[in-house]
Amino acid sequence: MTIEERTNASLVTHALARDTLSRIRDVETQQVSFRKGLVKLGRICGYEIIDGAMETEYVPVRTPLTEMTGERVTGLENIVIINVLRAATPFVEGLLKAFPRARQGVISAGRDEEAGMNERGEFPISIDYVKLPQITPEDTVIVADPMLATGSTMCVVLDHVLSDQPEPAKLFVLSAVSAPDGLLRVSEQFPQADLLTVAIDDHLDENGFIVPGLGDAGDRAFGTD
Numbered sequence: 001m002t003i004e005e006r007t008n009a010s011l012v013t014h015a016l017a018r019d020t021l022s023r024i025r026d027v028e029t030q031q032v033s034f035r036k037g038l039v040k041l042g043r044i045c046g047y048e049i050i051d052g053a054m055e056t057e058y059v060p061v062r063t064p065l066t067e068m069t070g071e072r073v074t075g076l077e078n079i080v081i082i083n084v085l086r087a088a089t090p091f092v093e094g095l096l097k098a099f100p101r102a103r104q105g106v107i108s109a110g111r112d113e114e115a116g117m118n119e120r121g122e123f124p125i126s127i128d129y130v131k132l133p134q135i136t137p138e139d140t141v142i143v144a145d146p147m148l149a150t151g152s153t154m155c156v157v158l159d160h161v162l163s164d165q166p167e168p169a170k171l172f173v174l175s176a177v178s179a180p181d182g183l184l185r186v187s188e189q190f191p192q193a194d195l196l197t198v199a200i201d202d203h204l205d206e207n208g209f210i211v212p213g214l215g216d217a218g219d220r221a222f223g224t225d
Contacts, residue, residue, distance in 0.1 A: 003052040008183040009195040017044045017198050021176060025214045035090045035221045038146060041176055041198065042094020049142065049196070050076075050098060053170060077101055078138045080168070084109055084145040084157055085129070087218035091146045091176065099142075105132035107160055109153050117150065117208050121181055125156040132161065140170040146217045148175040148197065149210050151182030151189075158190050172196050176217075179203065179210045 002014040023029060024037035054073050061070035079102040083092040086108070096102060107130050111123035135141060143161060148154055154173060171193045173186060178197040181204055187195060201210045219225060 003048055003196070006200060008180075008187040009178065009197055009200060011200065012045055012048050012196065012198045014044055014048060017041060017048070020044065021198050021214075024176075024220075025212065027215070029220075031220065031223045038090040038176070038217070038221060039094040039097075041146075042091040042144070043097045044094070045174055045196070045198070046095045046098025049140075049172060049174075053172075053194075054140070075138075075140060075169075078136070078140060078169075079103070080105065080133055080135055080139050080141045082107060082132070082141065082143040082157070082161055084143065084153065087146050087216075087221060088144045090221050091144050091174075095142065095144060095174075102142075103133040105161070106130075107132070107157050109157055111150075111153055111208075113207070121150055121204070121208075122185075123150055123152040123208060125153050127156065127160065130160055132165075135161075135165040135168050137166045137169060139168040140172070141168040142172045142174055143193075144174045146176040147210060147213070148173070148178040148182040148186070148195075149204060150179070150208050151185035154182065154186050155189050158186070158193065162190075167192070170194065177201055177210055177214055 004011045020037050020041045024034050056071045057074050058069050061068050079099045081102045082105045108128040115124050173193050173195045175197045177199050
């Protein structure tokens with residue numbers, strides 16, 4: 001298993017995940033390659049969640065030659081993936097390759113860049129659209145956003161996900177790149193969530209962007225400024 005425990009988070013250390021992240025960080029990586037990289041990264045992270053957090057069971061299997069005992073993953077029919085629009089869309093596309101039967105929800109959330117960070121390092125967050133499936137106590141919920149910076153957006157998103165819903169069996173917050181500030185904020189406000197990321201970067205700049213980061217994931221994936 002290539003998941004390592006770190007302070008406030010777990011780190012995906014799979015070599016292909018690190019390779020893919022390095023490629024999409026590169027400022028020379030263009031829109032299509034960036035978007036495909038996020039898809040690939042989402043698929044790898046999905047497989048890592050299966051390998052590291054899901055159980056298996058032994059089942060009888062009849063091959064063309066004989067009968068044997070095989071092994072299957074349990075719980076794949078109880079997966080809920082929450083897409084934090086818009087940057088997470090290609091990331092979630094990759095996750096769906098690992099969890100093709102997942103129920104999906106979307107939350108359109110954005111921080112007010114003009115307002116800037118307050119003295120606590122938080123941004124005002126606007127929620128424009130929410131459509132979520134029913135969550136059950138048997139579910140594994142994965143809330144995906146490629147960037148976890150201040151944690152302001154994720155905390156508001158988690159409030160919506162958990163509001164008036166049963167507590168899921170497992171709750172993952174999945175990101176490609178995270179800042180220590182955001183990981184700390186989310187872990188303090190939602191201790192029941194398992195924070196999973198491919199990289200924990202150095203710091204946030206004065207505008208709340210992750211350094212070294214990978215820029216604005218939404219703009220780079222969708223070709224906007």
